[in-house]
Amino acid sequence: MSQPATMAGHWVRRYFQIPLIWKFAVALVAGAIVGLIVGPPIAVIEPLGELFLRLLQMLVVPLVIVTLIAGASSISPVQLGRSGVKIFIYYIVTSAAAICIGIGLALLVTPGAGLDMPAADAEEPEEAPPIIDTLLGIVPENPFTAMVEGNILGIIFLAVIVGIALGVLRHSESERMRELGEHVRRLTDAGVQIMFMIIRGVLEYAPIGVFALIAVVLGETGTDALVPLASLTGVVYGGVALQIAFYTVLLLLIGASVRQFFGAAREPMMTAFVTRSSSGTLPVTTRAAQKLGIKEGVYGFSLPFGATINMDGTALYVGASTIFVSQVAGIDLSFGEILSVVLVGTLASIGTAGVPGAGLIMLSLAITQAGLPFAAVALVAGIDALLDMARTMCNVTGDLTGTRIVAKTEPGMLAEPEQQETS
Numbered sequence: 001m002s003q004p005a006t007m008a009g010h011w012v013r014r015y016f017q018i019p020l021i022w023k024f025a026v027a028l029v030a031g032a033i034v035g036l037i038v039g040p041p042i043a044v045i046e047p048l049g050e051l052f053l054r055l056l057q058m059l060v061v062p063l064v065i066v067t068l069i070a071g072a073s074s075i076s077p078v079q080l081g082r083s084g085v086k087i088f089i090y091y092i093v094t095s096a097a098a099i100c101i102g103i104g105l106a107l108l109v110t111p112g113a114g115l116d117m118p119a120a121d122a123e124e125p126e127e128a129p130p131i132i133d134t135l136l137g138i139v140p141e142n143p144f145t146a147m148v149e150g151n152i153l154g155i156i157f158l159a160v161i162v163g164i165a166l167g168v169l170r171h172s173e174s175e176r177m178r179e180l181g182e183h184v185r186r187l188t189d190a191g192v193q194i195m196f197m198i199i200r201g202v203l204e205y206a207p208i209g210v211f212a213l214i215a216v217v218l219g220e221t222g223t224d225a226l227v228p229l230a231s232l233t234g235v236v237y238g239g240v241a242l243q244i245a246f247y248t249v250l251l252l253l254i255g256a257s258v259r260q261f262f263g264a265a266r267e268p269m270m271t272a273f274v275t276r277s278s279s280g281t282l283p284v285t286t287r288a289a290q291k292l293g294i295k296e297g298v299y300g301f302s303l304p305f306g307a308t309i310n311m312d313g314t315a316l317y318v319g320a321s322t323i324f325v326s327q328v329a330g331i332d333l334s335f336g337e338i339l340s341v342v343l344v345g346t347l348a349s350i351g352t353a354g355v356p357g358a359g360l361i362m363l364s365l366a367i368t369q370a371g372l373p374f375a376a377v378a379l380v381a382g383i384d385a386l387l388d389m390a391r392t393m394c395n396v397t398g399d400l401t402g403t404r405i406v407a408k409t410e411p412g413m414l415a416e417p418e419q420q421e422t423s
């Protein structure tokens with residue numbers, strides 16, 4: 001082999017040896033510094049970040065399908081029903097807790113005090129779909145349309161049904177049926193392994209994508225973006241820290257090792273922070289669940305479901321930002337109105353996709369419900385990307401915590417965690 005080729009091979013090997021977490025951290029800091037120094041022209045490297053997002057997005061639909069079919073078929077239909085109900089209750093309760101934290105902190109810190117209302121030329125954000133449409137949308141009219149359109153709830157519904165049918169086949173009285181079931185089961189297992197292999201490859205590219213994403217955001221907004229709304233930013237970031245502390249308490253209560261949990265969770269947390277998409281982070285969250293020794297019978301359902309309906313960070317942000325807007329507008333909300341913000345925020349999170357900026361749509365919904373001036377949404381929209389980073393990180397941590405809790409309560413759903421890899 002020629003000298004340069006050997007050298008290149010050497011560097012590639014060295015790159016693979018560096019723990020992923022370090023590569024992420026260096027990429028994050030370097031990206032921020034380069035973005036701030038270069039400014040808007042840094043947008044030329046945007047495709048590098050876009051490539052990372054696309055690689056993740058590409059994996060979402062096939063990953064949800066194979067892990068859900070494998071997951072739902074691996075346990076008895078009764079057990080699936082039990083863990084499904086548990087995770088649903090956990091998701092609703094933690095989202096309500098998160099929105100209360102957001103509201104409480106904003107009332108305490110009053111981030112909106114001293115700020116004037118902006119001009120009333122704010123862009124009208126899209127309206128969130130009515131809850132009933134979201135519920136009906138769970139049953140896809142056409143499975144292929146659901147896949148093409150990335151209707152995750154529809155895909156979840158379909159894959160769970162196929163998985164349950166496969167589970168029934170595997171536990172059938174007839175030997176022929178059992179045999180057929182086992183064949184398909186082996187196929188889906190292979191599918192899951194193939195997905196994980198691809199995910200590992202994508203994660204090796206991730207640091208480059210992270211560098212580009214951070215550099216472009218900071219290059220375009222500069223430090224100015226942080227100044228006027230620093231207080232709201234502090235409230236949302238502080239709230240997210242509190243919510244994560246709340247997860248830690250829950251983990252301690254079930255006797256889980258917090259160190260082990262966050263050792264595995266840091267990769268999806270970092271990925272969510274920079275991609276601002278919990279759906280996009282799903283492949284990485286799934287890998288973390290696997291590292292924790294959780295069986296696909298739980299995570300195969302709870303993670304895609306959580307990435308779609310469980311958004312604690314978003315709920316927290318909606319609570320804090322609604323109070324912020326009311327303070328900016330000089331309107332005092334009554335207790336009843338605050339309660340309705342809690343309700344609307346919690347319910348609306350079910351219909352919001354795990355994609356960047358989706359929370360802004362929810363915020364618009366809450367603002368309208370609370371009868372607050374719409375123009376003030378523009379204020380929050382200015383720093384939305386920054387807030388989206390923290391809330392998305394919180395969203396995926398919440399999904400993984402719930403998954404870990406349910407796995408603990410279901411017999412046979414928790415194996416020895418993988419040796420804590422550093423890459």
Ligand code: ASP
Pocket residue numbers: 276277278279311313314353354355356357358359360388391392395
């Ligand atoms: N970006 C968030 C997520 O993907 C949703 C939001 O905008 O709040 O979870």
